[in-house]
Amino acid sequence: xxxxxxxxxxxxxxxxxxxxxxxxxxxxxxxxxxxxxxxxxxxxxxxxxxxxxxxxxxxxxxxxxxxxxxxxxxxxxxxxxxxxxxxxxxxxxxxxxxxxxxxxxxxxxxxxxxxxxxxxxxxxxxxxxxxxxxxxxxxxxxxxxxxxxxxxxxxxxxxxxxxxxxxxxxxxxxxxxxxxxxxxxxxxxxxxxxxxxxxxxxxxxxxxxxxxxxxxxxxxxxxxxxxxxxxxxxxxxxxxxxxxxxxxxxxxxxxxxxxxxxxxxxxxxxxxxxxxxxxxxxxxxxxxxxxxxxxxxxxxxxxxxxxxxxxxxxxxxxxxxxxxxxxxxxxxxxxxxxxxxxxxxxxxxxxxxxxxxxxxxxxxxxxxxxxxxxxxxxxxxxxxxxxxxxxxxxxxxxxxxxxxxxxxxxxxxxxxxxxxxxxxxxxxxxxxxxxxxxxxxx
Numbered sequence: 001x002x003x004x005x006x007x008x009x010x011x012x013x014x015x016x017x018x019x020x021x022x023x024x025x026x027x028x029x030x031x032x033x034x035x036x037x038x039x040x041x042x043x044x045x046x047x048x049x050x051x052x053x054x055x056x057x058x059x060x061x062x063x064x065x066x067x068x069x070x071x072x073x074x075x076x077x078x079x080x081x082x083x084x085x086x087x088x089x090x091x092x093x094x095x096x097x098x099x100x101x102x103x104x105x106x107x108x109x110x111x112x113x114x115x116x117x118x119x120x121x122x123x124x125x126x127x128x129x130x131x132x133x134x135x136x137x138x139x140x141x142x143x144x145x146x147x148x149x150x151x152x153x154x155x156x157x158x159x160x161x162x163x164x165x166x167x168x169x170x171x172x173x174x175x176x177x178x179x180x181x182x183x184x185x186x187x188x189x190x191x192x193x194x195x196x197x198x199x200x201x202x203x204x205x206x207x208x209x210x211x212x213x214x215x216x217x218x219x220x221x222x223x224x225x226x227x228x229x230x231x232x233x234x235x236x237x238x239x240x241x242x243x244x245x246x247x248x249x250x251x252x253x254x255x256x257x258x259x260x261x262x263x264x265x266x267x268x269x270x271x272x273x274x275x276x277x278x279x280x281x282x283x284x285x286x287x288x289x290x291x292x293x294x295x296x297x298x299x300x301x302x303x304x305x306x307x308x309x310x311x312x313x314x315x316x317x318x319x320x321x322x323x324x325x326x327x328x329x330x331x332x333x334x335x336x337x338x339x340x341x342x343x344x345x346x347x348x349x350x351x352x353x354x355x356x357x358x359x360x361x362x363x364x365x366x367x368x369x370x371x372x373x374x375x376x377x378x379x380x381x382x383x384x385x386x387x388x389x390x391x392x393x394x395x396x397x398x399x400x401x402x403x404x405x406x407x408x409x410x411x412x413x414x415x416x417x418x419x420x421x422x423x424x425x426x427x428x429x430x431x432x433x434x435x436x437x438x439x440x441x442x
Contacts, residue, residue, distance in 0.1 A: 067205040070121055070268070071423075072218040073255040073412070074247045078118035086127045086173070089120055091142065093164075093186075093198065094135035097231075100245055101253030101339075104393050106224070107232040108197035108248075109136060115197030115248045116220045117184070124179040124207040130172045132164060136193075139163035142172065143187035144202060146292040146314070149174040157188035164188075179206040180290050181218075181268040181314040195235035197222070197248065199272045213318070214263035215423070219246050220270050221277040221309065221331060221410050228340055228392040238274060243393075244336045244409030251337070251411035252398040257329060258427060259321045260420045266318045271309040277336065279315075280306040281414055283327040290316035306332055321416045326400075326430040331410035339393035339408035348372060401429040 069077065080087045091111045098108045098115050111117030122128055132142050141164055143155035153174045157163040164170045185199040201218045222245050225237035233243075246254050259265055267286070269279055287301040292314040309315045330337045348371040360367035398405035417427050 066123060066207075067209055068213045068216050070119055070201075070203050070216045070218050072116070072119045072201065072247060073257065074249045074253075075114060075116055075218070076112075076118045078112070078120050080122075083129070086129050087122055088129045088131070090131045090133070091117065091184075092133045092135055093140050093142075095137075096197075098197065098248050099253065100243065100248065100250040101393055104226075104250070104391050105231060106226055106243075109193060110197045110248075111200055115199075116222075117198070117200030119201040119203060119218050120184065121203045121205070122176055123205045124176055126176045126204075128174065128176060131169055132172065133169040134164045134166050136166060139165045139188055140186050140193060140198075141170075141188045142184050144172070144174075145183040145185060145312075146180070147174070147182055147202065148177050155187050157186075176204050178294060179204040180292070180294050181270065181316050182292055183270050183272065183314060185272055192235040194272050195224075195237075196233055199270070201268065201270060203268065212264065213266045215257075215259050215321075216266045216268070217257055218268045218270075219279075220248075221246055221273065221279065221336075222248070223273045223275060223336070226340075228389045231391055241275075242340050244331065244338070246410050246412055250339055250393060251408050252405075254412040256413045256415045256426055258415050258417075258420070258423050258425075260423075261321060261324050261416055261418045263321045264318065265321050266316060268314065268316050269307070269309045270314040271311055273311060275333070275336075276308050276310045277410065278306050278308045278332040279330070279410075280332040281327060281329045283323045283325055283414070283416075284319050284321065286317040286319035288315065289318050290314070321414075324416045324418050324430070325432075327414040327416065328407075329412050329414045330407065335409075337407050337409050337411045339395050339397065340389075 078089050078091070080089045082088070092113075093109070093111055094113070096108055096110050096113050096115065097105050098110070099105050108115045120130075130142070132140075134140050139157065141155045141157040141161060144153070151160055153172050154160045155172070161170070182202040182204065183199060184202050186193040199220065199222075201220065203218065223241035224243040224245070225234040225241050226232070226243045227234070243250060249255070257265075257267075266289075268290075269277075270292075271277055282305075285303045285305050286307070287303055288307055289296055289301055304317070307315050307317055351372055353369040353372055357367060357369045360369065393408060396404070396406040396408055398407050398411075415427055415430070417430075420427060
């Protein structure tokens with residue numbers, strides 16, 4: 001018979017072994033946790049990153065302070081000023097025109113001329129003061145999603161504060177009592193204001209980071225209904241969306257995520273849309289380390305290649321970029337990685353359309369009929385479509401080193417390189433070493 005003491009001792013030993021294996025897999029130092037004042041909430045362990053000699057010069061400058069600043073691809077970070085020890089930020093809610101990709105401009109609402117709004121970045125323990133000026137045609141507020149703060153600062157119009165009327169400026173002030181990945185968005189006429197692009201990241205770094213992050217990205221997936229030939233999203237749409245973006249850009253307008261081999265990479269994802277977004281990437285695996293509720297204890301991390309981001313949540317993942325190449329990064333709902341489409345088009349898969357083409361050619365010579373053998377013609381006829389439907393992107397588009405990429409919407413490319421002079425420029429297409437490229441069999 002096993003005694004209670006031996007049984008409990010076995011559980012402790014098994015737990016320690018599991019923890020050691022997770023730490024080893026991630027290159028973490030398990031001894032650091034005992035020194036962590038936030039044990040059970042802050043992921044422990046400083047981890048060795050690339051040596052200084054291998055780190056691009058700009059990265060060394062960025063990581064010389066308390067934290068590595070986040071990068072919001074195709075977006076920006078909100079500057080602040082110091083006023084008697086308080087960090088002051090200024091947001092302006094306003095209409096704007098956002099280019100989703102070359103050839104498509106959209107009437108949006110956002111902050112400081114952009115959707116998503118600029119990322120607000122601060123440190124645990126900071127006192128922050130946020131001025132919000134309303135230049136919209138209707139009232140608004142700002143809700144600080146996930147932040148622990150006094151009720152009067154929570155930003156629910158009518159419940160926690162008066163609405164901010166057009167032309168007015170309100171101020172929010174509170175001390176940051178936590179760290180992690182959070183959001184800001186209106187809590188007034190949400191269905192319209194968020195549907196038109198009013199949201200942004202609020203990133204709070206830990207006061208005492210326990211490991212070095214080399215690249216820290218913020219990505220906001222969003223879905224829109226912009227009918228072909230128009231510019232204004234329809235906020236009444238509940239399910240049938242036809243435009244999809246990462247940080248307000250649709251592929252091929254999205255910027256790549258550029259990292260160096262060996263970099264420890266963090267990706268922060270946030271979602272205020274009507275759908276969940278299973279974000280998937282290629283060539284690596286990541287560990288899910290945070291939600292908008294806070295940090296997941298190290299023993300609770302789990303490995304994935306896809307992380308689902310439900311509406312009204314954030315998810316944070318980390319990985320080591322140890323596999324050079326060009327790797328897809330996209331929402332795995334297949335229509336979310338496409339551009340304009342109409343779900344009411346009849347299904348003609350396998351249908352002989354020869355007579356239809358003959359009839360169309362009498363009215364519009366050179367017409368293209370598609371869908372009989374699949375949808376790939378949509379990528380091939382992108383040039384044919386150019387200008388035919390104003391302010392509308394081809395459904396599948398993008399050109400890679402080997403031909404049409406046939407993607408759109410929530411798609412970008414993770415570019416991992418052994419040699420990198422700067423993170424701030426696209427390094428071009430990956431050069432495949434001999435013997436590592438799929439080839440046609442003769």
